[in-house]
């Protein structure tokens with residue numbers, strides 16, 4: 498396979514984990530995780546700080562050994578260190594692991610050389626992440642966002658089938674973030690598999706085919722963002738400009754489950770948005786009323802909040 502060719506479809510899934518556990522001292526960081534990621538999937542790993550995401554992903558990458566359970570990556574075991582897998586995987590490096598005295602192009606050429614991959618991939622990858630203009634700028638002079646993009650480029654330069662990205666948009670401004678989404682969608686359309694750790698729920702919702710929500714080392718939800726949102730039956734929020742309706746009056750409407758005042762609006766949570774909107778329309782008019790349907794963030798907050806609460810009281 499050359500760098501330009503998408504990976505050939507293959508029979509085995511990209512990742513299969515079965516009953517994976519990892520303990521540090523008396524901390525059970527990963528507590529029996531089983532999941533499968535299909536080839537070509539964009540798979541999100543979500544969860545609060547300390548949930549075990551990094552440990553789990555490091556086990557997938559072959560950087561850590563699981564205490565128990567089995568792990569299969571592109572049809573092989575990643576542990577003990579499986580050198581044959583390395584060129585087939587792309588791992589986003591931490592920006593602290595850069596060759597800081599080199600230029601962006603030299604850095605990436607060095608990474609490509611370490612993988613033994615085609616040097617032609619360097620210019621293409623710099624263009625892909627929007628760093629062509631900075632190719633001759635030294636790494637230590639790049640901005641935080643540019644370094645972040647170089648870190649992503651380092652995971653892509655050798656054309657891997659399976660790509661692990663850990664909070665790739667953390668240091669990016671909104672425009673650069675959206676630009677990166679395009680890059681990631683392009684990678685997916687080439688048939689590559691992406692495992693994506695993020696705290697940005699909007700990003701997971703926009704990009705991921707499926708997400709696993711991890712709390713205290715366990716998978717507490719695993720499905721497509723749409724199905725998770727649908728199954729949760731989280732309320733819709735209707736935002737009425739504050740001058741038009743008081744909190745007290747809003748509470749009197751049938752179907753208004755919860756009413757609060759937030760940032761210049763009266764916010765009504767409801768599970769019967771249609772009838773309530775009709776009633777509001779007849780009373781105060783629909784002009785300026787905004788509707789916010791449930792998002793993955795609502796589902797996430799409910800799941801992680803509930804479970805954290807249970808833990809504290811256990």
Ligand SMILES: Nc1ncnc2c1ncn2[C@@H]1O[C@H](COP(=O)(O)OP(=O)(O)OP(=O)(O)O)[C@@H](O)[C@H]1O
Pocket residue numbers: 521522524526544545546547548549550551552553
């Ligand atoms: N090398 C280590 N030695 C001891 N404990 C560790 C080690 N690495 C992680 N832990 C602990 O294991 C738990 C899971 O950590 P992990 O870094 O995998 O979580 P995370 O979900 O990636 O968190 P974050 O979102 O903050 O990166 C945490 O309680 C963490 O303190």
